[in-house]
Amino acid sequence: MNAQTSLPAAGVARSATAREFLAVVFRRKWIIIGLFVVASVTVLSVAFTTRTSYQSFGEVLIKRGEQESLLQPNRRMSGWEEELASEIEVVRSAPVQMRAQQLLDQQASEGLPRIDLGSGSVGAEVKGESNVILIGYVHSDPKIAERACNAVVTAYVEHRLKTLNLAYPKEFFDAEVKKVTEDLDRYETLRRNFARGSDAYAIEDQTRNLVSSLLSMRQRRTEIDADLRSARSNLEQIEKFASQPDLDSPTMGQGANEQVLVDLKLRVLGQETRLAQLRERYREDSPEIVNGVATLETLRGFLQREVQSRVEVSRGQVRSVESRLKPLDDEIARVETSLASMPSKEMTLSEIDREVGVLKDRYRDLVNRSDQARITEQTTPMINVLVLHPPGPARPTNARDYVRLALAPAFSLLVGIGLAFFADGLDPRVRTPGDLESTLQLPVLASVTERRRRRGTGSHSARQAVAS
Structure with missing residues (x-):
């Protein structure tokens, strides 16, 4: 066995070596490899299954x-x-x-x-x-x-x-102008037909003329009425004279005819006077009396016929004056009726004229607004x-970026190494001299490494550490 000695100071933390770092990586290699594989497979599946937009x-x-x-x-x-x-x-x-x-x-x-x-x-x-x-x-x-x-x-x-x-709202203006024009033509036709049917032309002038004519006709009627009263008075006098010959002869005016009647009356009176004188001297059957009576009767017949003719003349004059009065009364009644109808005609024409005026103003307004709209349309951008x-x-928009795709597995390696060290830190077993120092709080003086044996079914390595 090989021996390694080190004399670190007690209580000083020992730094991990590269060998220990690699040892942890190789011990937890399946975490790193698994995370790398999962990240790579996920990235590749997402990249190749997502359609390009x-x-x-x-x-x-x-x-x-x-x-x-x-x-x-x-x-x-x-x-x-x-x-x-x-x-x-x-x-x-x-x-x-x-x-x-x-x-x-x-x-x-x-x-x-x-x-x-x-x-x-x-x-x-x-x-x-x-x-x-x-x-x-x-x-x-x-x-x-x-x-x-x-x-x-x-x-x-x-x-x-x-x-x-x-x-430019051409359809709107065309429709409105057409409608106003039709209404205007309709009211003008109505006014023309009304004026023609009711003879309502220049109402004010027509009213003045009718009033003037009415005054003139009433003046004429007054004169004719005076003539009629005079004619009827003469007729009454003649008729009264005809019924009572002894009355004085009526005064019917001056003229030859009037003088004839007066002469006849005088001759009758003279013959009556002469006959009265003869009756004082002669008997009733005397020729003078008989001739005087015959002469008196003849004169009275002449007077009676003259009076009757005068009665007929007076009656004719009365009828003539009455015949002149009736047409005048009819004309007066017609004029009064026309005057009575003038206010209603004037009101009707005023209403029609007012509608015509409103329509004309509406037509002018539409034309002006149409022109203004055309000007605005042509002069405004x-x-x-x-x-x-x-x-x-x-x-x-989502093309495959192979650089970014490669970054995901590389980042997964870093995450996997971090997880490997985290998992190794949670493992309580002593595997390295550093673990031993951390556990015993004593420095490692030497370590003995057992060589691999090639016998049996497997091989392993073990470390022994001697602590003082």
Whole structure:
């Protein structure tokens, strides 16, 4: 046996040697090897079972703010984080996804392979602190990832242009102008037909004319009524004279006819006077008396016929005046009826004119707003989104990195060695001089190593230590 001596000071800790380190490693080699194998197998299984994913992405620059009205070029602005976070959610929203799927279906109808957008994942993020959004799509097939990302970017751009760009609402203005024009034509036709049917033209002038005509006709009626009363008075006098010849002859005015009646009355009176004088001198049967009586009767007949003719003339005058009065009364009644209907006609025309005025103002307002919207559309930039970089070829996102794969087993060796020393530290058996010194708190003076024997079924080595 070989002897080794050392005289370390009592109570001084003994440092482990490389030989002891290797001894621990070889004693716990199965822990290190097992951990290394498990880590290697796990890494290799994960690496070779995980399919490679490819990502294609495009860059889109958005214009912040939202135009509130096409009639005003102003835009409503929010916070940068709020707007961009909202835009990211819009990229992932259902309308954009549905539109992207429609674009992919259209490509499939043109002969390209059909792609289900749900087979991959859509992602979006802000590039730094800019207004640029990165829109990506991840799939195991690089061609599918590129096509799907292109469809998502196109759908997002279309959605933003459609929802945020306020294009000129031609259909709205055309429909409103057409409706107002039809209503205006309808009211103008109604007014024209009403005015034509009710003769309601220039109501104020027509009212003044009717009032003037009514006053004139009432004046004429007063005059005719006076003539009628005069004619009836003459008729009463003539009729009274006709029934009582002894009365004085009626005064019917001046003229030759009036003088004839007066002469006849005077001659009758003169003949009656003469006959009375003859009766004083002659008998009733005398020729003078008989001739005088015959003359008196003749004169009275003439007077009676003249009076009767005058009665007929007076009656004719009364009928003539009455015939003049009736049309005038009818005309007065017609004018009064027309005047009575003027307020209702004026009110109806005023209501129609008011509606026509409102429609004309509405038409002018629509035309002005339409022109303003066209001016705003032509003078306000409408670019709300700009594709900076269209989706390019897809790149692998989880490619096998052999350096990193090799680091896992190497790290497992370090962990295994640490576990080996930890397990060896938990073992209470004494295997090395250091273990003995730690146990007895005495220095080792010498150690004897037993050589390996090649006899029997096995071989082993043992150490003896002598402590003082």
